[in-house]
Amino acid sequence: MSKPLIDLASGKPLATGVRQLAPGKFEACEFIPDDAPRYGMVRLMRQTDGSLLPVLKLFGQYRRLAGLATELGIRDLSQRTLDRLVETGFIQSIRPSPSVILVDMESLCQHLENTRDPEFWTPRRRAQYRDSWKREEKES
Numbered sequence: 001m002s003k004p005l006i007d008l009a010s011g012k013p014l015a016t017g018v019r020q021l022a023p024g025k026f027e028a029c030e031f032i033p034d035d036a037p038r039y040g041m042v043r044l045m046r047q048t049d050g051s052l053l054p055v056l057k058l059f060g061q062y063r064r065l066a067g068l069a070t071e072l073g074i075r076d077l078s079q080r081t082l083d084r085l086v087e088t089g090f091i092q093s094i095r096p097s098p099s100v101i102l103v104d105m106e107s108l109c110q111h112l113e114n115t116r117d118p119e120f121w122t123p124r125r126r127a128q129y130r131d132s133w134k135r136e137e138k139e140s
Contacts, residue, residue: 041072062102065093084132085111090125 044052063071065086069079082103085091092107114120121129 043073061105062094063105065101065103068103084129088128088132090129
């Protein structure tokens with residue numbers, strides 16, 4: 001059974017079939033629309049009283065690769081490293097036009113989860129990642 005939705009302002013659970021339009025403003029609804037964003041990230045904003053308020057940033061399944069590391073606030077992952085992970089297939093993407101690469105956010109999240117395992121970077125995977133540098137040097 002799924003957990004109930006929580007009103008962020010009061011901390012109380014929302015009734016099934018209710019959505020919160022704004023703090024304290026509720027509307028009855030029958031279902032979650034099909035076009036609802038599939039992914040989101042939570043950023044914590046410090047309030048004047050020192051407490052933290054979770055703020056949800058929503059996005060669809062695909063995000064443009066250019067600037068993605070900065071957009072997501074992943075400080076320890078450079079844009080170049082993210083580019084290489086996409087180029088080598090560790091993170092799935094699509095290329096709808098020659099100059100646009102869209103990253104599959106589910107694949108990115110799965111990769112981040114997979115790499116929590118210290119055994120993830122096997123010698124074969126390290127070689128696969130390292131080969132992207134060699135290809136890049138040859139093209140330069």
